[in-house]
Amino acid sequence: xxxxxxxDDDPDIIRSAATMIRNQGLLLETASSWDExxxxxYAYSPDVVISDYNLPGSKMGLALLLEVSRLxxxxxxxxxxxxxxxxxxxxxRKLNLxxxxxxxxxxxxxxxxxVNAVERASMRSDEATDWVAFANASLRxxxxxxxxxxxxxxxxxxxxxGGSA
Amino acid sequence: MTExxxxxxxxxxxxxxxxxxxxxxxxxxxxxxDPNLALIEFVKNAYDAGSRHVRVVFQLTETPTSVTIxxxxxxxxxxxxxxxxLRPGFSEKAAEYRGDGPHVDAxxxxxxxxxxxxxxxxxxxxxxxxxxxxxxxxxxTRPSPADDWLYVExxxxxxxxxxxxxxxxxxxxxxxxxxxxxxxxxxxxxxxGGLSQTWMGRLPGRPSPGRPRTRxxxxxxxLSFLFRASADKDEAFEIQxxxxxxxxxxxxxxxxxxxxxxxxxxxxxxxxxxxxxxEGDDACQLIVKRSVERSPQTAVSTGKPRKADLKSxxxxxxxxxQWPGPFTGYFTYTPPPAARRAREIDLAPTGVxxxxxxxxxxPYGLPGNDWLxxxxxxxxxxGHAAIQxxxxxxxxxxxxxxxxxxxxxSNRLGLLDTDASIAFTRLVRQExxxxxxxxxxxxxxEGHWKGKEQKKAAERAVHAEQVAHLRLKALAHRAGQxxxxxxxxxLGLQSIAGNEDIPTDARDRIREHSNSLEVGLxxxxxxxxxxSTPPSADEAFDPGALADEVAKEVESLAExxxxxxxxxxxxxxxxxxxxxxxxxxxxxxxxxxxxxxxxVETTGLVQLEISAPADDHIEVRVVDDGIGFGxxxxxxxxxxxxxxxxxxxxxxxxxxxxxxxxxxxxxFISDTSEGGTTAVLRIPTGAAPVPRRT
Numbered sequence: 001x002x003x004x005x006x007x008d009d010d011p012d013i014i015r016s017a018a019t020m021i022r023n024q025g026l027l028l029e030t031a032s033s034w035d036e037x038x039x040x041x042y043a044y045s046p047d048v049v050i051s052d053y054n055l056p057g058s059k060m061g062l063a064l065l066l067e068v069s070r071l072x073x074x075x076x077x078x079x080x081x082x083x084x085x086x087x088x089x090x091x092x093r094k095l096n097l098x099x100x101x102x103x104x105x106x107x108x109x110x111x112x113x114x115v116n117a118v119e120r121a122s123m124r125s126d127e128a129t130d131w132v133a134f135a136n137a138s139l140r141x142x143x144x145x146x147x148x149x150x151x152x153x154x155x156x157x158x159x160x161x162g163g164s165a
Numbered sequence: 166m167t168e169x170x171x172x173x174x175x176x177x178x179x180x181x182x183x184x185x186x187x188x189x190x191x192x193x194x195x196x197x198x199d200p201n202l203a204l205i206e207f208v209k210n211a212y213d214a215g216s217r218h219v220r221v222v223f224q225l226t227e228t229p230t231s232v233t234i235x236x237x238x239x240x241x242x243x244x245x246x247x248x249x250x251l252r253p254g255f256s257e258k259a260a261e262y263r264g265d266g267p268h269v270d271a272x273x274x275x276x277x278x279x280x281x282x283x284x285x286x287x288x289x290x291x292x293x294x295x296x297x298x299x300x301x302x303x304x305x306t307r308p309s310p311a312d313d314w315l316y317v318e319x320x321x322x323x324x325x326x327x328x329x330x331x332x333x334x335x336x337x338x339x340x341x342x343x344x345x346x347x348x349x350x351x352x353x354x355x356x357x358g359g360l361s362q363t364w365m366g367r368l369p370g371r372p373s374p375g376r377p378r379t380r381x382x383x384x385x386x387x388l389s390f391l392f393r394a395s396a397d398k399d400e401a402f403e404i405q406x407x408x409x410x411x412x413x414x415x416x417x418x419x420x421x422x423x424x425x426x427x428x429x430x431x432x433x434x435x436x437x438x439x440x441x442x443x444e445g446d447d448a449c450q451l452i453v454k455r456s457v458e459r460s461p462q463t464a465v466s467t468g469k470p471r472k473a474d475l476k477s478x479x480x481x482x483x484x485x486x487q488w489p490g491p492f493t494g495y496f497t498y499t500p501p502p503a504a505r506r507a508r509e510i511d512l513a514p515t516g517v518x519x520x521x522x523x524x525x526x527x528p529y530g531l532p533g534n535d536w537l538x539x540x541x542x543x544x545x546x547x548g549h550a551a552i553q554x555x556x557x558x559x560x561x562x563x564x565x566x567x568x569x570x571x572x573x574x575s576n577r578l579g580l581l582d583t584d585a586s587i588a589f590t591r592l593v594r595q596e597x598x599x600x601x602x603x604x605x606x607x608x609x610x611e612g613h614w615k616g617k618e619q620k621k622a623a624e625r626a627v628h629a630e631q632v633a634h635l636r637l638k639a640l641a642h643r644a645g646q647x648x649x650x651x652x653x654x655x656l657g658l659q660s661i662a663g664n665e666d667i668p669t670d671a672r673d674r675i676r677e678h679s680n681s682l683e684v685g686l687x688x689x690x691x692x693x694x695x696x697s698t699p700p701s702a703d704e705a706f707d708p709g710a711l712a713d714e715v716a717k718e719v720e721s722l723a724e725x726x727x728x729x730x731x732x733x734x735x736x737x738x739x740x741x742x743x744x745x746x747x748x749x750x751x752x753x754x755x756x757x758x759x760x761x762x763x764x765v766e767t768t769g770l771v772q773l774e775i776s777a778p779a780d781d782h783i784e785v786r787v788v789d790d791g792i793g794f795g796x797x798x799x800x801x802x803x804x805x806x807x808x809x810x811x812x813x814x815x816x817x818x819x820x821x822x823x824x825x826x827x828x829x830x831x832x833f834i835s836d837t838s839e840g841g842t843t844a845v846l847r848i849p850t851g852a853a854p855v856p857r858r859t
Binding site: 010012013015016017019020021023024082083104105106107108110111112115 | 642645646647648649650651652653654655656657660661683686687690691694
């Protein structure tokens with residue numbers, strides 16, 4: 001059985017998403033800050049981490065995703081955000097760090113994308129470990145251009161969060 | 166001998182005036198104060214003689230010094246010289262001249278020119294002014310190259326004896342085969358020797374603004390304003406000024422009468438003052454016509470037309486004896502730096518030059534002559550004058566025949582002080598006041614103070630828009646969070662609808678409700694997204710493609726109202742505007758057209774036609790087949806007066822219009838009736854605004 005970890009600071013989203021996903025028979029842990037999320041990451045070892053970009057706590061943005069990715073390279077990462085535009089999403093994808101980026105522009109589409117990510121993680125856990133994929137994931141994390149990531153992270157935090165889009 | 170002669174005069178009968186020879190000295194040497202004006206008298210005579218060229222040449226390094234004025238006009242033979250020249254105060258150019266002078270076989274071209282020109286002088290005194298310039302005057306003159314030169318020599322010292330009468334002073338003359346080198350083939354050459362003052366160097370004292378510092382430079386400037394630069398002049402009249410010694414390089418040269426004043430002016434104010442006999446006796450009713458011409462740049466900056474007639478005062482009356490006769494004129498306003506440029510080009514003293522039949526009435530408008538009291542007015546305004554003397558110029562034109570009451574003084578110091586001349590000055594000053602009011606309003610109030618207010622208001626508006634956008638974005642984000650939660654709830658409901666443990670009818674109802682919720686949520690999600698997106702800046706885009714997007718947007722609304730959409734794009738031109746803004750405006754127009762009530766409950770038709778009727782804009786016509794605006798039809802020209810079908814203000818339409826106008830376009834209802842309504846949206850194709858509908 002696989003766990004999914006959803007990190008979002010909005011309690012309504014957490015509550016509705018958890019209810020819906022758990023009613024599907026899937027395992028979902030939730031956290032409202034990055035520090036709480038990291039604790040749960042250690043505790044539950046989720047297969048997928050779905051995290052909002054803008055989070056309270058000691059870390060936010062792309063840096064925290066890189067951190068969990070290093071802790072366990074095979075973890076699937078889904079970034080969700082209401083602030084990023086299409087060009088930002090392209091830049092994030094180019095980093096080759098996250099598996100998916102979900103913009104909250106259409107609530108139904110983003111909800112479905114999150115549920116699908118959890119379902120896929122659950123399905124994968126029923127299968128035998130794909131060691132090749134595991135090895136590739138390790139290589140992928142090692143190949144992330146950290147300078148580019150830091151630069152993009154700084155840009156997004158300075159220009160997208162509450163500033164002019 | 167002198168006593169005997171006086172006795173004879175006393176004993177004689179009848180009494181007559183017998184001017185003493187010294188009168189010539191007074192008239193010649195002391196009547197005209199300014200040597201420039203004395204020299205200009207000879208140039209005027211040359212003009213009246215039909216000259217095409219006049220040369221004024223100074224010999225300043227030789228002793229004695231001299232100045233030569235030579236022209237190619239009608240020369241004189243001995244008879245005409247005696248008849249005309251030797252009779253001070255007599256002039257063939259005067260209105261009273263009976264045409265009984267001796268015949269002169271002059272060069273035809275010069276004769277034609279002279280006949281076509283209105284005379285610059287008529288008093289017969291100008292030639293005497295030679296005494297102001299120097300002690301000796303020699304004249305060479307002949308009407309045609311076939312004649313010998315008549316040479317006449319004047320020694321003004323001979324006229325100093327007051328006991329001799331004027332006609333007792335003999336003036337030597339002779340016929341000569343040759344004139345001095347450089348003379349024209351025919352015409353007149355006058356050489357004034359022993360110049361009474363120096364023409365070299367600079368004038369003492371502080372230079373006046375716009376006035377050359379050297380004596381010759383000033384003469385050149387005065388000559389350049391002698392004749393009015395007008396496009397309809399019969400032909401060129403050219404003055405060449407030369408000297409064997411110059412203080413500054415620009416002191417000499419050819420003087421033409423082209424002017425750049427009008428080209429560089431921001432405002433040209435024209436006036437024409439005439440009068441009709443008023444009811445009652447001895448009064449005239451003034452007819453004043455005024456117009457203003459703005460430079461293209463000024464027209465754009467003020468938003469006012471290039472040319473416009475101005476309102477005239479209701480006819481005021483003036484006593485007939487004060488009526489100076491009809492006259493016209495123009496004033497220009499040329500703010501720096503254009504004023505500085507114009508001054509450099511023209512050597513232009515600023516001021517209003519007064520011309521009589523194209524010839525300057527000295528000293529009106531020349532530097533130092535502020536006959537309209539512009540400087541005094543500036544001083545009285547204590548720094549708030551709309552017009553500075555340096556930004557103001559103009560011309561007033563009177564005519565010898567049309568304004569016989571306006572006579573200039575023989576000393577060239579202005580018009581004779583009469584009721585008519587006083588009224589004339591007052592009328593021109595009134596025009597100056599009207600022009601000053603116009604400049605005050607447009608340049609200072611609207612262009613400066615109001616402009617600053619507008620700029621501040623625009624800055625405030627931009628800031629307010631930025632704040633409003635940030636707030637909208639924050640609100641959109643706050644709205645987005647519960648919407649996201651609702652999306653999970655809807656997915657939860659849809660999941661329950663798939664649970665086969667639940668009765669089918671309950672599942673169906675849950676599915677139906679959850680699907681409806683999803684549709685609603687999607688729509689709200691779109692609105693929230695748009696709220697957080699600022700309107701795009703102006704960009705070039707294809708209106709046809711935008712129309713397709715708009716049609717897609719309102720597709721479901723059209724289905725709901727049983728309306729059919731038809732889109733026709735007859736142009737491939739792109740437009741230049743805010744795409745998102747035009748999108749919203751078109752959605753508003755199409756929504757109105759779709760929702761409009763129809764008489765017959767059949768399928769409605771909404772047509773969207775795009776065409777390019779002009780280069781600077783495209784036109785989008787949204788035509789519906791609704792019942793029109795009904796009782797509000799008369800108000801469609803003002804959207805602010807319209808109410809919606811729900812009885813509220815038509816804010817959507819008004820906001821759309823404001824947005825379009827702010828984007829340099831236009832939006833209006835061109836037609837409305839019981840058969841339908843046509844709304845017209847004009848979108849600019851470039852940066853220039855679309856002309857507003859008339």
